[in-house]
Amino acid sequence: xxxSIVVDQVTKEFTLRYHRxxxxxxxxxxxxxxxxxxxxxxxxxxxxxxQGESIGLMGLNGSGxxxxxxxxxxxxxxxxxxxxxxxxxxxxxxxxxxxxxxLTGRDNIFLNAAILGMSEAETKRKFDEIVEFAxxxxxxxxxxxxxxxxxxxxxxxxxxxxxxxxIFLADEVLAVGDKPFKKKCLQRMQEVRxxxxxxxYVSHAAGSVRKMCDRVIVLEHGKLGFDGDVDAGIKYVxxxxxxxxxxxxxxxxxxxxx
Amino acid sequence: MSHVADRREARHAxxxxxxxxxxxxxxxxxxxxxxxxxxxxxLLVSREIAARYQGSALGMIWSYxxxxxxxxxxxxxxxxxxxxxxxxxxxxxHMFAGIIITGIFTECLSAGTRSVVRNKGLVQxxxxxxxxxxxxxxxxxxxxxLPEIVxxxxxxxxxxxxxxxxxxxxxxxxxxxxxxxGMAGALMLSAANxxxxxxxxxxxxxxxxxxxxxxxxxxxxxVAQRFHGHTExxxxxxxxSSVLLMQRAFWVGSxxxxxxxxxxxxxxxxxxxxxxxxxxxxxxxxFGQLVFSRLENKIPERL
Numbered sequence: 263x264x265x266s267i268v269v270d271q272v273t274k275e276f277t278l279r280y281h282r283x284x285x286x287x288x289x290x291x292x293x294x295x296x297x298x299x300x301x302x303x304x305x306x307x308x309x310x311x312x313q314g315e316s317i318g319l320m321g322l323n324g325s326g327x328x329x330x331x332x333x334x335x336x337x338x339x340x341x342x343x344x345x346x347x348x349x350x351x352x353x354x355x356x357x358x359x360x361x362x363x364x365l366t367g368r369d370n371i372f373l374n375a376a377i378l379g380m381s382e383a384e385t386k387r388k389f390d391e392i393v394e395f396a397x398x399x400x401x402x403x404x405x406x407x408x409x410x411x412x413x414x415x416x417x418x419x420x421x422x423x424x425x426x427x428x429i430f431l432a433d434e435v436l437a438v439g440d441k442p443f444k445k446k447c448l449q450r451m452q453e454v455r456x457x458x459x460x461x462x463y464v465s466h467a468a469g470s471v472r473k474m475c476d477r478v479i480v481l482e483h484g485k486l487g488f489d490g491d492v493d494a495g496i497k498y499v500x501x502x503x504x505x506x507x508x509x510x511x512x513x514x515x516x517x518x519x520x
Numbered sequence: 521m522s523h524v525a526d527r528r529e530a531r532h533a534x535x536x537x538x539x540x541x542x543x544x545x546x547x548x549x550x551x552x553x554x555x556x557x558x559x560x561x562x563l564l565v566s567r568e569i570a571a572r573y574q575g576s577a578l579g580m581i582w583s584y585x586x587x588x589x590x591x592x593x594x595x596x597x598x599x600x601x602x603x604x605x606x607x608x609x610x611x612x613x614h615m616f617a618g619i620i621i622t623g624i625f626t627e628c629l630s631a632g633t634r635s636v637v638r639n640k641g642l643v644q645x646x647x648x649x650x651x652x653x654x655x656x657x658x659x660x661x662x663x664x665x666l667p668e669i670v671x672x673x674x675x676x677x678x679x680x681x682x683x684x685x686x687x688x689x690x691x692x693x694x695x696x697x698x699x700x701x702g703m704a705g706a707l708m709l710s711a712a713n714x715x716x717x718x719x720x721x722x723x724x725x726x727x728x729x730x731x732x733x734x735x736x737x738x739x740x741x742x743v744a745q746r747f748h749g750h751t752e753x754x755x756x757x758x759x760x761s762s763v764l765l766m767q768r769a770f771w772v773g774s775x776x777x778x779x780x781x782x783x784x785x786x787x788x789x790x791x792x793x794x795x796x797x798x799x800x801x802x803x804x805x806x807f808g809q810l811v812f813s814r815l816e817n818k819i820p821e822r823l
Contacts, residue, residue, distance in 0.1 A: 268542060276821050332820070336545030336647035339817050346542040351647070360645030364571060373567065376560040377646045428540070 264348065266429060266460040267311040267334055271343035274304040274329055303329040305484035306343070313348070313428070316461035318475035318492065320499045326484040327464050331355055331433050334462065349428025352378050353462075354418055361418065363407030367398055370406050371421055378425045388424045395446070396420035411438050423450050430454050433464040448474065468496045545647065550809050553649040560648065564656040569663060587668040591616050591675060608739050608785075609775040610679055613672070617766040618736025620668045624698045625705075625759060626727040627661035632706020633713045633723050640823050650816055651809070654706035662699050672770055681774040693794045694765035697758050700801035707808035711815035714822050734763040741785050755787060758797035758804075765794050 278299045281287045290297050304326045311317055321327050332338045332355055333345050360377070361370045371392055375385040393402060396417040401409065409417070415438050423430070432451060439447060448470060455461045455474065465471050471478065471492065478495025480488035488498040554561060573579045595612035598604045604611040635653035636643060643650060669691075673683075713719040734757070735743060743754055754760060764786055775781040787793065 264539075265542060277818075334545060336547075337645065338820055339544075339546045345544060345546075347545045348542045349540040351545060355645045360642040362567070362639075362641065364574075365567060369567065373560075373563050374646070376557075376563050377642070377648045382559055 264313045265310055265346075266313040266315070266348050267462070268346040269307055269309050269330075269334070269343070270345070272304055272307050272330075272333060272340040272345055273302065273342040274326075274333060274338060275341050276301045276303055302484050304333065304340070304481075307481070307484070307486045308343070309479060309486065309489055311460055311462070313460055314455075314458045315477060316455045316463065316475045318471035318478040318495065319462055319464045319481070320466070320471065320478055320495065321481035321487070322499075325481040327481055328355060328433055329484075330481065331431050331462065331464060334429075335431055347429060350379050350426065351429045351431065352422045352425035352427035353429070353431025353433070354415075354422050355431070355433050361406045361414065364405055366404060367396075367402045367406055367409070367417055370417070374418070374421045375425065378422065378427070380425055384426075392420045392424050395424070395450070397443075412440060412443070415439060416443055419447060423447075423454065427459065429460045429462070431462045434466075468499075471496065548649045548651075550649065550651055550813060551655070551805075554651045554655050557649070557652075561652060561656060561659070564652060565659045565663070568656060568660045572660075583664055583667045584671065587616075587620075587671050590619065591671060594619075609781070610771060611739075613675055613679065613774050614739065614767060614771045615736055616668075616672055616675070617770050618734055618763045620665060620672065621694060621698050621759065621763045621766050622731050622734060622736060623668065624661055624665055624695070625702050625730060627664070628658045628699070628702025629705045629709065629723050629727060630720070631657040631661055632702070633709040633720050635706065636710040636819065637713055637717075637823065644820050644823060650819060651707065651812060654710040654812075655703065657710075658699060658703045658706050661702065662695070665695065676770050676774045679774040681770065684773060687769040687773055690765040690791070690794070691769040693791070693798060694762045694769065697762040697765075697794065697797050697801050700798065700805050701758050701762075704801065704804035704808035707805070707812045711812045711819065714819050715815070730759060733757055734760045735767075736763060739785060740764060740787065744787070751787065755793060758801045761790075761793045761797040764790060 278301055279297070280295075280299075281290050281297060287297055307326075307330065319327050319330065329338070331353075333340055334347060335351055335353060335355060336345075336347075337355065360374070362373065365373065371389065372382075372385055375388075375392075376382075380388075396413075396419075398409070398413050398417055401413060406414065406417070419432075419439075430451070451461065451463070451474060461474070463471065463474050475492055477490065478488065478492050478498075479486065480495055480498050488495050549556075573582065576582060578585070591612065594615050598611045598615060608614055632654045635657040636650060639653050642648070643653070709719050709723060731737075744751055747754065768782065768786060768790060772778050772781050772786070
């Protein structure tokens, strides 16, 4: 087996600034208030993912999942440690892709595909497939800014999943989609997984994680809380924080009906 | 779908040797990476150009009308109100040559400075070399020079100018210097603007200074007379050399006696100065890249 993603003692800190202008900063200094503060979003996290594995990345809101995904995707660089990946990466970060609101859906498909590393010929070849999957209909030539949130994320998902990538990152892709689309997405992601690509799937829905993944990584306040078996991982998340049976039930249902 | 699996297998079977290596996903070679991914750059540039003329009836024709009207205004004001044509032959052409160069540069700086902040959505969610945005802004600004040069050339031909090979070399050198300095500035300021939005206000002041710091609304000969012996400082500005080269390319040839104009109105060793200015601007570009790379790490979180 070959390593696909190596995360080695990675730390990422954010600086929180309470004041922006010189006047505010000066006033705060005079009053001996704190001017800035650091916040460790990802704290000394290490793990290795083999080619073809599918990982469920879980954790509460604000536990550092999206930051970790951004580090793996290359949008951010770690402050300490190193992230290594093999091959082309495609995926969605924090619901929806990076689209340009003033461009039409069509132009955005080309732009997004180019950013993900596709050539013009490759995009043209897959264009119909992408449009069909996104199912935005006659809005294809409308500015993306006018899209509904569902259409927006459908288009983003569709472009990302059609890229011949070695690693696919999916961050809360199913959060805004409707039921038929969720079903389609999960099916498509299963195909991606079965084709031997590495999959990192961020979700709160235990059911779909169980279905999609063969390993779960849990983040807690930026630290690696759990890394291992799916069922144990899901259990781990549930023990931490709310033990509310109702929510758990709901989550299970959300996963189950897909 | 089995064809996905098939393709993947084919890729693996066929290219076992070329299997990608483990590498940091954020690794980038800066500007080199930008020019390696020309297709993406082309998309970004054409998008900017299309956006500029979106919804206008005349579209691209505006890029001819604007400089033409500007030229006519200067021609009228300089020639008939200020009577400057008596002192400096074809002063409107002298000035327009300068306007083109300062126009590229100021446009590079102001559009470049805003470029990263304006493309927030892409910067925060997609992995691409972020130098892409300032570079695209600079290329869009440079693209608009073509219509201006066409208008200038027509005005020159009208006054009896014939293009000469050395003049064309001067034109190319001049545009290269300006675009390189503009790109250096755009790189530095686009990153800095993420941290302090004050930068775009500073840029306006810089742009004003640039307009008066080059021999555009006054002939170089005045500088040579007033600051005799200190002109080296004035000419150290790569943009001053660039404007003089542009005037060498168009204005000098449009006068009655080009040789006499060149010897009185242009500094000596103009081409050597031009090449030095180009080298200096390449150094500035390297510095701009360095600044950008240093600031880049914190860009996504500070946007």
